[in-house]
Amino acid sequence: MTRLNKQGLTRRALLSRAVAAGALAVAGPGFIAAPDAAWAVEVTAISEHEMATLLQMARDIYPHDRVGDRFYAVAIKSYDVTEQKDMVAEGIAALDEAAKKAGFDNYLAAGWEDDRVAILRSIQDTPFFQTIRGGLVTGLYNQKDIWPIFGYEGESFSHGGYIDRGFDDIDWL
Amino acid sequence: MATAAKFELTDDSVVVIVGTGAGGGVLANELAQKGVKVVALEAGGRYMPEDYINDEWESFGQLAWTDPRTTSGDWRVAKDFSGLPAWIVKAVGGTSVHWAGASLRFQDHEWKALSAYGAVEGANLLDWPLDAAEMAPWYDKAEAKLGVTGVGGRARLPGSNNYKVFEKGALALGYKDVHTGNMAINSADYDGRMACQQTGFCFQGCKWGAKWSSAYTDIPRGEATGNLEVRDHAHVARILHDDSGKVTGVEYFDKDGNLQMQKARVVAVAGNSFESPRLLLNSHSSMFPDGLANSSGQVGRNYMRHTTGSVYATFEQPVKMWRGTTMAGIIRDEARHDPSRGFVGGYELETLSLGLPFMAAFLDPGGWGREFTTALDSYANMAGMWIVGEDMPQAENRVTLSETEDKFGLKVANVNFSDHPNDIAMRNHAYKQGQAIYKAVGATRTLPTPPYPSTHNLGTNRMSERPEDGVVNRNGRAHDVPNLFVSDGSQFTTGAAENPTLTIVALAIRQADHIAKEMAAGNV
Ligand SMILES: Cc1cc2nc3c(=O)[nH]c(=O)nc-3n(C[C@H](O)[C@H](O)[C@H](O)COP(=O)(O)OP(=O)(O)OC[C@H]3O[C@@H](n4cnc5c(N)ncnc54)[C@H](O)[C@@H]3O)c2cc1C
Numbered sequence: 001m002t003r004l005n006k007q008g009l010t011r012r013a014l015l016s017r018a019v020a021a022g023a024l025a026v027a028g029p030g031f032i033a034a035p036d037a038a039w040a041v042e043v044t045a046i047s048e049h050e051m052a053t054l055l056q057m058a059r060d061i062y063p064h065d066r067v068g069d070r071f072y073a074v075a076i077k078s079y080d081v082t083e084q085k086d087m088v089a090e091g092i093a094a095l096d097e098a099a100k101k102a103g104f105d106n107y108l109a110a111g112w113e114d115d116r117v118a119i120l121r122s123i124q125d126t127p128f129f130q131t132i133r134g135g136l137v138t139g140l141y142n143q144k145d146i147w148p149i150f151g152y153e154g155e156s157f158s159h160g161g162y163i164d165r166g167f168d169d170i171d172w173l
Numbered sequence: 174m175a176t177a178a179k180f181e182l183t184d185d186s187v188v189v190i191v192g193t194g195a196g197g198g199v200l201a202n203e204l205a206q207k208g209v210k211v212v213a214l215e216a217g218g219r220y221m222p223e224d225y226i227n228d229e230w231e232s233f234g235q236l237a238w239t240d241p242r243t244t245s246g247d248w249r250v251a252k253d254f255s256g257l258p259a260w261i262v263k264a265v266g267g268t269s270v271h272w273a274g275a276s277l278r279f280q281d282h283e284w285k286a287l288s289a290y291g292a293v294e295g296a297n298l299l300d301w302p303l304d305a306a307e308m309a310p311w312y313d314k315a316e317a318k319l320g321v322t323g324v325g326g327r328a329r330l331p332g333s334n335n336y337k338v339f340e341k342g343a344l345a346l347g348y349k350d351v352h353t354g355n356m357a358i359n360s361a362d363y364d365g366r367m368a369c370q371q372t373g374f375c376f377q378g379c380k381w382g383a384k385w386s387s388a389y390t391d392i393p394r395g396e397a398t399g400n401l402e403v404r405d406h407a408h409v410a411r412i413l414h415d416d417s418g419k420v421t422g423v424e425y426f427d428k429d430g431n432l433q434m435q436k437a438r439v440v441a442v443a444g445n446s447f448e449s450p451r452l453l454l455n456s457h458s459s460m461f462p463d464g465l466a467n468s469s470g471q472v473g474r475n476y477m478r479h480t481t482g483s484v485y486a487t488f489e490q491p492v493k494m495w496r497g498t499t500m501a502g503i504i505r506d507e508a509r510h511d512p513s514r515g516f517v518g519g520y521e522l523e524t525l526s527l528g529l530p531f532m533a534a535f536l537d538p539g540g541w542g543r544e545f546t547t548a549l550d551s552y553a554n555m556a557g558m559w560i561v562g563e564d565m566p567q568a569e570n571r572v573t574l575s576e577t578e579d580k581f582g583l584k585v586a587n588v589n590f591s592d593h594p595n596d597i598a599m600r601n602h603a604y605k606q607g608q609a610i611y612k613a614v615g616a617t618r619t620l621p622t623p624p625y626p627s628t629h630n631l632g633t634n635r636m637s638e639r640p641e642d643g644v645v646n647r648n649g650r651a652h653d654v655p656n657l658f659v660s661d662g663s664q665f666t667t668g669a670a671e672n673p674t675l676t677i678v679a680l681a682i683r684q685a686d687h688i689a690k691e692m693a694a695g696n697v
């Protein structure tokens with residue numbers, strides 16, 4: 001369901017077809033990818049613009065500067081299915097409309113996070129926003145691979161617990 | 174070891190217990206030990222320590238009650254978790270699989286809340302028909318069963334990082350009654366269970382069995398007597414009665430979704446405080462049009478969930494609060510009744526930690542943006558505590574039948590709850606104290622966190638001296654139906670400041686004694 005392809009897209013292939021889509025992701029036909037091609041997500045049901053917007057939205061809702069885009073991409077990839085297509089299209093259209101009212105071409109065209117957050121605040125009571133936000137709570141934070149970034153160690157049973165591994169090792173009190 | 178019993182559906186000599194959690198699981202074993210034949214029906218499946226999953230969401234998926242429920246009232250849970258008013262377990266062992274093990278006796282005056290506090294406007298306070306002296310020997314038995322630390326000569330648990338931060342702040346504020354608590358978690362081998370290994374997933378089921386749970390203590394021991402049969406995936410739909418108004422058995426949906434009827438001499442309901450009143454209400458008949466045992470109109474009313482909330486705080490340096498026992502740390506100084514603080518009753522402060530996934534879900538439900546995420550960025554430097562205080566019983570805080578139906582076509586529970594002004598005053602006081610505690614140790618930021626979906630669910634079939642004030646008498650026996658008992662937290666007349674399970678267990682041990690004697694005497 002959440003396929004993230006770290007596929008071997010060449011930098012050239014990417015750049016030759018790339019359209020600028022926000023500061024962080026590059027969208028091309030059928031995929032969006034990091035500008036350095038470190039990762040890419042296939043886009044099947046929704047448009048590249050929609051996927052790139054969702055990705056930016058995810059970052060702006062739960063911004064963690066030490067968490068890479070690939071984790072946000074995993075968290076939103078599940079919207080790229082036929083059943084979600086209309087919901088996403090309508091939601092992003094409304095978001096871009098709100099951006100226009102705020103004086104930007106669209107949501108991704110707002111360069112500063114503060115401006116984008118203000119746009120999001122204006123739609124935060126909509127079902128679209130709440131769906132995306134709610135989905136991220138598990139979609140982002142339940143990815144085991146991001147836990148180390150926060151220092152969280154996950155299960156410890158397989159290591160015998162912390163009884164001999166620092167459950168009381170605080171040294172600054 | 175004898176093999177577990179198997180009783181006929183037509184055997185009308187058995188005691189049927191609905192639910193196998195803290196109340197039902199203990200009652201089942203205690204009766205079986207006394208030679209009483211018991212059929213325990215449990216809606217959930219059976220999982221043992223080797224099955225428990227130390228991953229918050231996966232464990233939730235394995236153990237939590239996620240059948241539909243609906244909510245109303247002005248509590249924030251109704252908005253943020255409208256379909257999940259409580260975080261409780263559907264499995265053999267019930268919520269004693271999830272629980273953190275904090276095991277405190279009521280304070281003496283809390284058995285007599287109405288007398289001690291006086292009438293409180295808008296609250297439906299009542300004295301328990303029991304008192305501290307009468308309960309003392311049952312508490313002794315319960316503490317011995319659970320292996321509670323800090324009593325009975327059992328050492329307390331060692332303090333974790335999270336505890337050390339909490340303790341230092343508490344002492345700095347002048348609190349005196351501060352320690353690692355009275356925990357149903359072994360500090361040393363006890364009763365065939367090993368000592369706590371400080372793994373830190375107490376809420377997900379203790380994989381070492383260091384924490385007491387009826388799932389792997391009382392239930393298998395009861396089965397070993399040959400007097401107890403536990404049927405899992407057995408969802409009780411209705412309690413049946415005869416023309417004399419005595420209950421005769423229950424109808425339940427079995428593993429395959431087929432409706433079965435189990436006859437019974439006695440029925441004891443222990444489905445936790447949403448499901449127990451729901452079952453009584455769903456068992457209405459022409460003789461009991463408002464629901465079984467409900468001539469008082471009190472079934473479902475006076476729902477209590479403790480005045481809760483959490484305080485998390487971030488520090489300059491790491492705490493790693495997830496390491497070690499989740500709730501082994503307590504400050505008891507605020508548990509006293511002292512109306513000069515602006516509210517009646519008191520509260521406990523207890524250490525608490527959540528893993529990153531649950532912290533993200535519960536820190537500020539619905540919250541987003543940098544105010545939220547920068548707090549999570551400091552997750553490793555966070556310490557946490559939980560508030561648990563006495564909340565006011567209110568007639569309109571209640572469980573009723575919803576229009577929504579479950580997969581069996583049974584009306585589900587709607588839970589209506591709004592805070593009483595006393596609850597709000599208490600919570601605000603506790604937030605202030607909790608934040609001061611952490612500031613005293615150099616917190617860089619404090620986060621007064623709203624209540625989670627309820628973990629303590631009490632009062633919806635309350636115990637009363639007079640039949641018109643409640644649902645059951647001093648033995649948990651229905652005022653209206655002589656062979657029907659309530660055996661879980663729903664019998665609580667008032668909630669007290671303490672975590673409820675030790676009291677649920679003490680009441681279940683006491684009730685087993687009563688039922689066995691009444692059966693022997695032919696009174697039931
Ligand atoms: C995360 C967490 C931490 C906690 N920590 C503490 C703590 O530290 N100290 C403390 O004192 N308490 C704690 N509690 C609360 C404690 O777990 C409960 O108070 C206690 O388990 C309640 O016992 P009970 O018998 O009323 O219900 P439960 O233990 O919930 O058992 C009810 C059982 O009945 C079953 N059931 C319901 N309806 C039906 C039906 N119709 N047919 C068949 N079966 C049915 C359910 O599936 C369940 O297994 C905690 C709870 C949670 C969730």
Ligand code: SF4
Pocket residue numbers: 161358368369370371372373374375376378379380381382383384497498499
């Ligand atoms: S911390 Fe102790 S009690 Fe809690 S789950 Fe681990 S071993 Fe069990």
